[in-house]
Amino acid sequence: MRALILAVAVLAATRAVAQDEPFGPSYVLEAIEIRGNHKTETGLIRRELGLEVGEIVRAADPRVDEAKLRLLSLGYFLNVNFSLSRGGQRGGAVLVVEVEERGTVIINAIHLGTSDATALWGGLDLAETNFLGRGISLGGGFVESTRPKVAGADPARALTVRAAGPPSVSGLSLGAQLLYSRGSEFFRAAGPSDSAAPGDFVALRTRRVGGALGVGLDLSASTRLHAEGRYEAVDAKLPGIRSRDDQATLRPIIFPIHEGVSHLSSLSATLDIDTRNDPVLPSRGGRALITFQASLPVATSHYLFGKGVLQGSRYFPIGKGALGLHGFGGALFGDAPYFEQFFVGDLNLLLPQRAYGLNFSTQPSRDLLGTGIAEHRYDAYATRALVEYALPLWRRHGFVYRADAFVAFGAFAMASGDDLRVRDRPFREVVPVDLTADLGLRLDTPVGIFTVSVANALGRIPF
C-alpha cells in the first residue's frame, strides 16, 4: 500500500510538473569521463549511457535517471553516480560517471545430498556475469556422486558450460549451453511401493552429450520470448532384469528410453510475463511462464513428442508479509525419454530434486493421503498448487541484504497416459495426490539466493 501511494504520488507530481517548462539549466556535453571501472570496459558503459558528446543535457533530464538505472541493471555495479563539472566554455559541461564495481561471480546452485541409494553427491554451479569486463556471462557447473547401491548403477557425473552474449540495447540476447552427463535412473523391480530400499530397484544407465542454442527477445518491459533449439546424443543401457516381481505377478518394467544410442532434437518456445515487484522476495504482481517443446523425428531425432507447461504465480501483500499462490500444470504427449517427463522430486518439496537431469534417490513420495502416489516417479501429466506466506525479517543488513521467513503448503498430482486412458480404477488412484510443505528462510546475498528450509534439509538426507 505504501509503495502504491508512493508510486501514485510520484506519478501525480511528475505529471503536474511535466506540463510546465523544463526546469533547471541545460548544458552542452563537451566530454564524458568514466571513472571507477577497473574491470568493466569503458565502451560497454558508454553504450548503456545513451548520451553522447555534443548533446544538450538538462539538470532534470529524465535520460540521466534512465541511464543510471540501465547501468545498475547490468548487475556489475554496487553504485553509480552522475555529476557535471564546468566545461571549457560557458554553457558547457563535462559529464562524470563514477561506478563502484561489485563481485560478479554468482553461485547458482550448491548440489549436496545423501539418500538411501546414493551415499553422497555434491557439486557446484557458478557464473561469471561480466567475463573479461565485456558483459559476457560465462557459467558452468558439475555434480558427481558415489556409486549408488542399486545393482548395476554407475556413479553419476554431469558437467555443463554456458555462455550468453553481452546485453543488447535492442533487447535481443543469444546464449548457448553444453552438457555432458552420465548416471543411472532407478526403476522398481521388487518390494512394496513405499520402499526406498536400493535392493528393490534396477538401474538404467544413461549417457547424454549435447547442447542448446537459444535466442531471447524482450517484447516489453515485462514480457520476454525465448526460443531454443537443442540436440543431444543419448546412450542407454538397460538392466538385465526387466520385469517387476510383485510376488503374485511378474510384469514388464517400462523403460521410457530407446535402448542403445539414440538422438534427441527439439525446439521450444517460452513466453515469460513477469510483473512481480521483486524477482526474489515479491509481494505484488505475478509471473506466468508458458512453454511448449516439440521433438520431431527430423534431424535424426528418435523421439516424437510434444510437451506443454504452464506455470503461474500471484502475490498479494497481507499484513507485514506477502501471500503467494503458485500453480503448475504440464502435459506431455508422445514418445519422450524419461528425463523429459515430470519427475516426482521436482513436484514434491520434500524429495531430492534432480541436478542436470540426474536423480540420486529411490525415495518415493510419502503418500500422505493414501492415494497410491508412491508408485509414481516419472509421468506424462502433472499439476501442483502451492500457497506460500513470506514475512520479511530484515533488510539491508551486512552480507545478507534481505531475509524472509516463509511457510508453504500445497498438493500435487501425477498421472500417466495409460492411467488416464484405461479407467478401470477409482479416479483418486488414477490421478493420485500427495501433500507437500516447506518452512524456512530465504536469504538474499551478494553471491546468490540461499534457501535454508526444512524441505531442503529433508531432501538432502534420507528420512
Place this chain on the structure above:
Amino acid sequence: MKRGAVIASALVATTVWAATPVRTTGFGQRGGALVISVGVQDLFQAPDLERLTSGFATRVLVHVALVREGNNQAVAEATRWSEIVYDLWDERFHVRRTDGAAVPEVRDAATAQEALTLATALVAFPVAPLPGLQAGAVYRVNVRADLNPLSEELVGRVRRWLARPAGRTPDGVFGSFVSFFVNPKVQDSERRVQFVSQPVVVR
C-alpha cells in the same frame, strides 16, 4: 455546531503507533484548511548535501496523510514534490516545489543549506479542508519523505533485470540458468524518513 473554529493539540491516550517515531508537528488553520508545520531536513546526510552541487536534480517527495485516531484509513492526503538543481555557471541553486495540482513555485537559493530548507520544510502546509473534519475527533498526520524516489514499476523492472539480465536465457532445459542477485542500491528511494505527529483534536 460550527466545526473547525479551534484546533488544539492534545495529549490523548491513544493506541500505540508501533515502530513509527513521533515528531512534534505544528498545527494551525489557514484559509479554511488544517495546516501543519514540520521539517524533514534529516532526510539529507552529508554526502547528499555534497551531491546537491552535482549539476543534476535532487528530488524530495513528502507525503502527508491525515488519519483519524483508531482508524488507519487516511481521511485526507497531500504531497509536496521538490526538485533542487545547481547552476554550474551562475553558482546558484534553483528549487521547484509542487503542492498537489498547484502551479509549481520556483525559488532561488544562494547556499545548499537554503535550498535544502526550501525543499524539506513544510510551513503552514495545507493538509485537509476543516469543514470535512469532525468536531471533537482526534487526528494525527503520518508523514513520509523520500529522497530521489523511483516509481514502483521502475524499481520492479530494474530488479527483474537484475534477476534475469538481458543476454541470458531463462530457465534452461538442463536446469536453472538464472543467476539471482539483487543490487542493494535499487530501492523505492535513496532514503526515507517516516514519522507521525502528536495527536490533535479538532474543535
